Amino acid sequence: MCNLEELENSIDYHFKDKNLLLTALTHKSYKNHQNNERLEFLGDAVLDLLVGEFLYHKFPKNQEGDLSKMRAALVNEQSFTSFAQAINLQNFIRISHNEESNLGREKSSILSSAFEALIGAVYLESGIKIAKKITYKILEELYPKIDTQSLFIDYKTALQEITQARFNEIPHYELLEEIGPDHCKKFKISLLIQGQEYARAIGTSKKNAQQNCAKIAYQKIIEQEKI
Structure with missing residues (x-):
């Protein structure tokens, strides 16, 4: 696990109680330690309020229905995974050796829960x-x-359009691994363009994993064009 000060610097907040921070970073698989589930519960409620307030002020002309849809697009496992990755939270989470072997640091469920716990x-x-x-x-x-378009964009469709225009081909999605038991299976997908891997991601379904990959690749191509 990396130096916790790096995480604190990334969020511009330094905990007075380091044990509280460690608890927020501790997954239930990490035995013999208090885990982050209670803090996750608290953080979920806090984030629901804060995202709602953010959207309320950001879109003063939008009605309740639109605001609710936008909040739902932001307050979910996939979105909180992006929040976690934005501060490299995966480098600081405490998980068991088994979870480490099962690519636990890439799992949306673990990343999003840790982010909620951190905010809690x-x-x-x-x-x-x-x-x-x-x-x-x-x-x-x-x-x-x-805006509403950026929140509800279909990244698979958007990526296909951009790769057809720039590379004259569509992305290829490759299933790398199925993780976990049948009742709780995760899928690890790789996305290739012209034989080059642009992204890999895990999802609760193949479709979800492909969307996650497409979002990463789409944003990568857009960023490359800005350089």
């Missing part, structure tokens, strides 16, 4: 104002031009 821990120690500052900063970084 910040709220518990320093209140809503600091939790808001951290959450808003990540939202602004991930969605610099947030």
Whole structure:
């Protein structure tokens, strides 16, 4: 596990109680230690409020129905996984050796839960104002031009359109691995363009994993074009 100060620097907040931070980073598979499930419960409620407030002020002309749809697009496992990855949270989570072997640091369920727990821990120690500052900063970084289109974009379709225009071919999705038991299976997918891997991701279904891959690849191509 990396130096926790790196994580604290990335969110511009340093915990007074380091044990509280460690608890937020501890998955239930990490035996003989208090895990982050209670903090996850708290953080989920805090994030639901903060994202709702963010959208309320960001879109003063939108009606309740639109705001609810946008919040649903942001307050979910996939979105919180992106939040976690934005601060490299995967490098700091404490998981068991078995989870490590099963690519636990890439699992959306573990990443999103850890992010919720982290925000819950910040709220518990320093209140809503600091939790808001951290959450808003990540939202602004991930969605610099947030609108309904950017939230509801079908990345598979968008990527196919952009690769056909630029590379004269469509992306190829390759199943790398099926992880976990049948009742809780995850799928690891690789995305290739012209034989080159542009992304790999895990999802709760093949379709979900492909969408996750497509989002990564789409954003990568857009960023490359800006250089």
